Amino acid sequence: MELLxxxxxxxxxxxxxxxxxxxxxxxxxxxxxxxxxLAVGGSPVMADEIEExxxxxxxxNALVINMGxxxxxxxxxxxxxxxxxxxxxxxxxxDPVGVGATRYRTLIAQRLIEEIKFTVIxxxxxxxxxxxxxxxxxxxxxxxxxxxxxxxxxxxxxRLAQNxxxxxxxVVAITGAVDxxxxxxxxxxxxxxxxxxxxxxGTGCMxxxxxxxxxxxxxxxxxxxAAGVLIMDLAGERAYESLDKVCSGVGSFKVKLMDxxxxxxxxxxxxxxxxxxx
Amino acid sequence: MELLxxxxxxxxxxxxxxxxxxxxxxxxxxxxxxxxxLAVGGSPVMADEIEExxxxxxxxNALVINMGxxxxxxxxxxxxxxxxxxxxxxxxxxDPVGVGATRYRTLIAQRLIEEIKFTVIxxxxxxxxxxxxxxxxxxxxxxxxxxxxxxxxxxxxxRLAQNxxxxxxxVVAITGAVDxxxxxxxxxxxxxxxxxxxxxxGTGCMxxxxxxxxxxxxxxxxxxxAAGVLIMDLAGERAYESLDKVCSGVGSFKVKLMDxxxxxxxxxxxxxxxxxxx
Amino acid sequence: MELLxxxxxxxxxxxxxxxxxxxxxxxxxxxxxxxxxLAVGGSPVMADEIEExxxxxxxxNALVINMGxxxxxxxxxxxxxxxxxxxxxxxxxxDPVGVGATRYRTLIAQRLIEEIKFTVIxxxxxxxxxxxxxxxxxxxxxxxxxxxxxxxxxxxxxRLAQNxxxxxxxVVAITGAVDxxxxxxxxxxxxxxxxxxxxxxGTGCMxxxxxxxxxxxxxxxxxxxAAGVLIMDLAGERAYESLDKVCSGVGSFKVKLMDxxxxxxxxxxxxxxxxxxx
Numbered sequence: 001m002e003l004l005x006x007x008x009x010x011x012x013x014x015x016x017x018x019x020x021x022x023x024x025x026x027x028x029x030x031x032x033x034x035x036x037x038l039a040v041g042g043s044p045v046m047a048d049e050i051e052e053x054x055x056x057x058x059x060x061n062a063l064v065i066n067m068g069x070x071x072x073x074x075x076x077x078x079x080x081x082x083x084x085x086x087x088x089x090x091x092x093x094x095d096p097v098g099v100g101a102t103r104y105r106t107l108i109a110q111r112l113i114e115e116i117k118f119t120v121i122x123x124x125x126x127x128x129x130x131x132x133x134x135x136x137x138x139x140x141x142x143x144x145x146x147x148x149x150x151x152x153x154x155x156x157x158x159r160l161a162q163n164x165x166x167x168x169x170x171v172v173a174i175t176g177a178v179d180x181x182x183x184x185x186x187x188x189x190x191x192x193x194x195x196x197x198x199x200x201x202g203t204g205c206m207x208x209x210x211x212x213x214x215x216x217x218x219x220x221x222x223x224x225x226a227a228g229v230l231i232m233d234l235a236g237e238r239a240y241e242s243l244d245k246v247c248s249g250v251g252s253f254k255v256k257l258m259d260x261x262x263x264x265x266x267x268x269x270x271x272x273x274x275x276x277x278x
Numbered sequence: 279m280e281l282l283x284x285x286x287x288x289x290x291x292x293x294x295x296x297x298x299x300x301x302x303x304x305x306x307x308x309x310x311x312x313x314x315x316l317a318v319g320g321s322p323v324m325a326d327e328i329e330e331x332x333x334x335x336x337x338x339n340a341l342v343i344n345m346g347x348x349x350x351x352x353x354x355x356x357x358x359x360x361x362x363x364x365x366x367x368x369x370x371x372x373d374p375v376g377v378g379a380t381r382y383r384t385l386i387a388q389r390l391i392e393e394i395k396f397t398v399i400x401x402x403x404x405x406x407x408x409x410x411x412x413x414x415x416x417x418x419x420x421x422x423x424x425x426x427x428x429x430x431x432x433x434x435x436x437r438l439a440q441n442x443x444x445x446x447x448x449v450v451a452i453t454g455a456v457d458x459x460x461x462x463x464x465x466x467x468x469x470x471x472x473x474x475x476x477x478x479x480g481t482g483c484m485x486x487x488x489x490x491x492x493x494x495x496x497x498x499x500x501x502x503x504a505a506g507v508l509i510m511d512l513a514g515e516r517a518y519e520s521l522d523k524v525c526s527g528v529g530s531f532k533v534k535l536m537d538x539x540x541x542x543x544x545x546x547x548x549x550x551x552x553x554x555x556x
Numbered sequence: 557m558e559l560l561x562x563x564x565x566x567x568x569x570x571x572x573x574x575x576x577x578x579x580x581x582x583x584x585x586x587x588x589x590x591x592x593x594l595a596v597g598g599s600p601v602m603a604d605e606i607e608e609x610x611x612x613x614x615x616x617n618a619l620v621i622n623m624g625x626x627x628x629x630x631x632x633x634x635x636x637x638x639x640x641x642x643x644x645x646x647x648x649x650x651d652p653v654g655v656g657a658t659r660y661r662t663l664i665a666q667r668l669i670e671e672i673k674f675t676v677i678x679x680x681x682x683x684x685x686x687x688x689x690x691x692x693x694x695x696x697x698x699x700x701x702x703x704x705x706x707x708x709x710x711x712x713x714x715r716l717a718q719n720x721x722x723x724x725x726x727v728v729a730i731t732g733a734v735d736x737x738x739x740x741x742x743x744x745x746x747x748x749x750x751x752x753x754x755x756x757x758g759t760g761c762m763x764x765x766x767x768x769x770x771x772x773x774x775x776x777x778x779x780x781x782a783a784g785v786l787i788m789d790l791a792g793e794r795a796y797e798s799l800d801k802v803c804s805g806v807g808s809f810k811v812k813l814m815d816x817x818x819x820x821x822x823x824x825x826x827x828x829x830x831x832x833x834x
Binding site: 298308312321334534535537 | 660
């Protein structure tokens with residue numbers, strides 16, 4: 001109860017504070033992330049030129065680093081912006097898209113983790129396994145079926161999140177059919193969302209953006225991570241409910257997902273969230 | 279009346295002439311700009327490799343330079359394309375996204391303005407202030423609340439647009455709750471649009487694209503700028519009207535905005551435009 | 557009949573096999589391509605850093621190379637990924653966007669064709685003409701009206717597709733009002749689709765993605781190409797049918813196109829396809 005009312009408060013605060021979130025992100029889902037940030041009440045800015053990222057992050061309330069379409073040029077910008085954010089005490093959210101799929105991605109993820117102190121890391125179970133050095137079966141940018149099946153039980157994901165969280169001193173969020181969020185001490189399990197969220201591109205990236213916006217409006221980062229994940233999950237449920245089942249599909253679902261994020265309030269969180277400390 | 283019928287004519291001409299508009303733009307809103315150009319009757323082409331931009335702009339009817347996600351590589355392409363367009367008498371539209379937010383952006387905007395003769399510059403009030411060398415309070419890529427409040431009165435925006443227009447010898451369009459367009463001699467004020475336009479990413483960029491398409495079909499560039507702004511404003515009003523208020527949000531609004539731009543005609547301009555010479 | 561049932565079977569197989577399709581593509585339509593791949597049952601991954609493209613393509617079932625926004629950096633990645641795919645026997649689909657519009661595009665297309673053995677090349681008639689060394693009148697990225705008018709008769713497109721197919725030893729698909737697909741021996745003509753498909757950005761790119769996904773689930777690549785084109789065409793027809801004609805436009809059409817691709821089944825192909833061997 002207490003937890004829910006704090007998350008609810010944060011969701012309402014975000015609309016008042018309009019946190020500015022600097023993104024260094026991929027070119028696949030960047031527009032969806034910008035619109036998500038606006039829909040939830042934040043203000044997105046995307047900038048990846050090394051000459052300006054330190055200036056840009058200095059005026060931001062949070063930094064999102066997403067490695068969906070990595071390249072050598074922007075890796076240097078990620079490092080510069082991340083270090084500057086650390087210096088200024090600005091939260092840095094990391095989305096290690098596709099880590100484990102190629103040696104380069106794994107290498108860069110390691111380098112980013114070594115040189116930047118992340119506030120929150122969000123990934124699917126394959127990605128979090130790869131980052132943890134556990135054998136993962138990443139296939140492209142989606143979680144493998146093998147890895148996903150472990151989510152049903154939940155204990156494996158909880159252990160993973162806790163261990164990585166303790167090792168890196170940051171909040172870890174594993175999203176999937178069930179979501180697990182840990183700061184090493186407390187661990188939460190979220191039983192919301194809808195399977196259609198996995199049928200459109202970029203819901204992982206958008207969730208990371210929502211976490212970024214929420215962390216830009218609080219100092220309690222496990223709360224920020226939980227709020228971001230819950231907003232995405234509840235908006236997904238409500239989008240599906242409002243869908244005309246006779247002729248709709250993924251296109252309409254994506255539009256309605258955006259609609260629902262723009263309509264969500266703290267009160268909706270209180271009413272719909274299924275979040276449990278484990 | 280005479281003005282409205284000329285804008286109306288231009289909007290209809292655009293659908294016949296299908297101007298080809300070369301964009302060197304950011305990767306956040308580029309898809310929306312391409313679809314906007316098509317929706318209004320133009321033909322978009324995006325190309326930013328320095329080896330080809332001069333060839334590409336040579337077959338275009340207008341060039342749009344948008345600095346949303348600047349980087350060193352594409353700045354050189356912007357310069358090359360802009361100079362070629364100047365040489366060939368092709369109109370060049372400039373969207374100085376986020377100028378003032380970082381020193382790099384301000385520097386690059388200055389360099390572009392020095393080396394390219396722009397036909398139209400469109401920005402929000404914070405951006406136009408920054409370009410004018412007036413103290414602005416740019417926060418990321420959105421106009422600051424402080425600066426926006428000045429729009430209500432209007433005289434400050436009119437003075438800014440006139441002065442910058444005279445200084446650079448180009449049309450200046452300041453968009454916001456009220457839009458101001460000046461070529462130094464004549465200044466127009468547009469009282470159309472809808473607040474939801476500021477709730478989705480890229481409406482500024484899309485407006486610049488619309489101006490680009492319109493300027494690709496006329497030699498009267500203040501008319502082209504006014505037509506582009508009016509199309510966006512009226513489509514925004516009509517999109518909001520057609521919205522199901524019970525369960526819609528920003529996702530549906532964006533879809534309907536695109537719908538309305540694709541349906542707009544010169545007749546709609548005559549019926550709905552609130553444009554005044556000031 | 558036999559042909560239709562094989563295409564129908566392939567469309568259903570795609571949903572079971574979920575082919576992973578590595579894209580090196582442009583930043584204009586990349587999000588639409590990712591969502592199309594997911595909608596039809598595939599799994600998209602976008603990666604263009606030369607350090608990782610060989611690793612990425614090695615785990616993929618098909619590679620799509622789309623030159624919409626070419627630059628020197630990604631050309632090298634295209635070459636590396638394409639050669640690796642050839643080595644491993646992974647099908648490579650080429651979309652020569654805008655070839656002929658600039659000398660650079662023509663040069664790069666030639667270089668890609670010389671160094672990579674493509675499985676399928678898909679383009680509009682202006683692009684296929686330019687690649688064939690026939691005088692084309694490419695205007696930006698859309699087929700010219702002159703070239704398009706030749707599609708009505710069909711024999712010119714058939715000859716072009718057959719000749720290029722024999723010359724390069726690959727399947728050639730020319731899409732437009734009528735689609736022509738040839739492997740040099742057999743040539744098919746498809747009379748499906750809807751004019752609104754040309755009113756939104758990226759339907760060519762999305763069609764190439766659909767071909768990529770289908771070719772990732774079969775060894776019969778002319779079948780894969782035909783399936784991809786038919787999915788796009790039939791989804792376009794069904795999207796238009798389901799459109800509210802009173803207030804809809806290109807925005808709604810695009811959403812419904814995505815909806816229909818996500819709903820399409822082999823049975824729909826059997827019922828709606830108008831494909832003929834010529």
